[in-house]
Amino acid sequence: MFSKAxxxxxxxxxxxxxxxxxxxxxxxxxxxxxxxxxEHFTAKILQDLSRxxxxxxxxxxxxxxFMEDEQRNITLMEIVEAIDGNSLFTGCGLGLKxxxxxxxxxxxxxxxxxxxxxxxxxxxTTVLQLTQNLEKGLVFLKKN
Amino acid sequence: MFSKAxxxxxxxxxxxxxxxxxxxxxxxxxxxxxxxxxEHFTAKILQDLSRxxxxxxxxxxxxxxFMEDEQRNITLMEIVEAIDGNSLFTGCGLGLKxxxxxxxxxxxxxxxxxxxxxxxxxxxTTVLQLTQNLEKGLVFLKKN
DNA sequence: TTAATAAAAGATAAAAAGGTCTTAAATTAT
DNA sequence: ATAATTTAAGACCTTTTTATCTTTTATTAA
Ligand code: FES
Ligand code: FES
Numbered sequence: 383m384f385s386k387a388x389x390x391x392x393x394x395x396x397x398x399x400x401x402x403x404x405x406x407x408x409x410x411x412x413x414x415x416x417x418x419x420x421e422h423f424t425a426k427i428l429q430d431l432s433r434x435x436x437x438x439x440x441x442x443x444x445x446x447x448f449m450e451d452e453q454r455n456i457t458l459m460e461i462v463e464a465i466d467g468n469s470l471f472t473g474c475g476l477g478l479k480x481x482x483x484x485x486x487x488x489x490x491x492x493x494x495x496x497x498x499x500x501x502x503x504x505x506x507t508t509v510l511q512l513t514q515n516l517e518k519g520l521v522f523l524k525k526n
Numbered sequence: 527m528f529s530k531a532x533x534x535x536x537x538x539x540x541x542x543x544x545x546x547x548x549x550x551x552x553x554x555x556x557x558x559x560x561x562x563x564x565e566h567f568t569a570k571i572l573q574d575l576s577r578x579x580x581x582x583x584x585x586x587x588x589x590x591x592f593m594e595d596e597q598r599n600i601t602l603m604e605i606v607e608a609i610d611g612n613s614l615f616t617g618c619g620l621g622l623k624x625x626x627x628x629x630x631x632x633x634x635x636x637x638x639x640x641x642x643x644x645x646x647x648x649x650x651t652t653v654l655q656l657t658q659n660l661e662k663g664l665v666f667l668k669k670n
Numbered sequence: 671t672t673a674a675t676a677a678a679a680g681a682t683a684a685a686a687a688g689g690t691c692t693t694a695a696a697t698t699a700t
Numbered sequence: 701a702t703a704a705t706t707t708a709a710g711a712c713c714t715t716t717t718t719a720t721c722t723t724t725t726a727t728t729a730a
Contacts, residue, residue, distance in 0.1 A: 383527065383614060383641075386718060389621030396632055409676065423719050429678060442727025443675040450595070458633070470527060477533030480670035488540055488656035488665045497527075498645050503636050512632035521632045525623040527730045530688060553706065567689050573708060586697025 388465040393417040393523045395461055398447050400513035407446030418524035432463045434464050459504035471501045532609040535571045537561040537604055537667045542591050544657035551590030562668035578608050603648035623661045
């Protein structure tokens with residue numbers, strides 16, 4: 383469904399949001415250890431998200447990644463779009479050059495309905511919301 | 527969502543089912559021309575589906591791909607599983623090693639719900655059904 | 671100001687996906 | 701039988717994705 387980059391990106395964003403609630407900054411090493419993701423690869427993803435202002439970072443000792451106040455309500459949709467683009471939401475399920483009501487593929491209606499539910503879910507879900515159950519220990523960002 | 531191989535595979539299966547209603551056989555060249563897919567790549571996919579008995583084929587002059595009676599009611603799910611496997615339906619949306627109710631990721635419930643709708647749709651939709659609107663000229667397997 | 675720290679950036683590489691080309695095998699019609 | 705046709709199979713190539721390693725830049729603390 384999502385690319386590996388997107389999966390790591392979402393998990394990292396959730397972790398950073400949860401772990402930096404008091405303005406603390408998390409190093410890429412800590413983040414990747416916590417979410418079980420490859421360090422350098424995830425660093426690149428976060429650098430990209432940082433350029434796109436979805437996360438903040440500071441170099442040097444006591445530096446790291448953190449969330450600015452206005453970044454606390456970022457939706458999953460924003461992260462997915464930033465990393466994977468919007469082809470999942472605008473593209474044809476059977477790979478036609480474009481998804482179109484005027485030139486639909488055989489599964490257009492059924493596919494569009496599911497695609498729209500996914501998009502709706504991603505737009506309605508904020509990273510901050512997802513940190514709630516994480517703090518309660520009900521959900522996890524890493525296998526074991 | 528689906529791999530290119532899966533997209534071509536589904537489109538080819540729909541075309542073969544529609545075009546071979548009288549027991550005619552379609553050559554890989556005709557199929558690929560009709561659905562706008564790369565010939566050799568699609569041939570491999572159909573060979574694989576043929577080994578898995580989702581489509582039938584015969585070599586030689588007047589040979590080609592066709593559907594046996596019992597193959598006319600194949601579902602999209604069977605095709606997707608044959609080509610892409612079932613990781614889309616059993617895997618974790620955030621890439622945890624396994625999707626589990628006991629060790630869920632933060633989006634497990636919301637993701638599972640959408641994943642299940644997709645699976646349900648694919649299980650309920652047969653290739654034969656999709657040929658109806660195709661014959662009416664209401665839907666298309668190729669851009670232009 | 672210097673040394674330590676941590677992200678940023680770039681080079682490189684391995685793996686997977688996507689696609690092409692050539693040869694082999696089976697079938698049919700002559 | 702032979703030649704033509706068409707799928708089957710395998711080798712090969714390209715691009716994208718995933719991942720690692722090294723160097724640079726910014727920041728902090730001593
Ligand atoms: S045209 Fe295929 S999903 Fe819309
Ligand atoms: S655990 Fe992530 S989707 Fe089920």
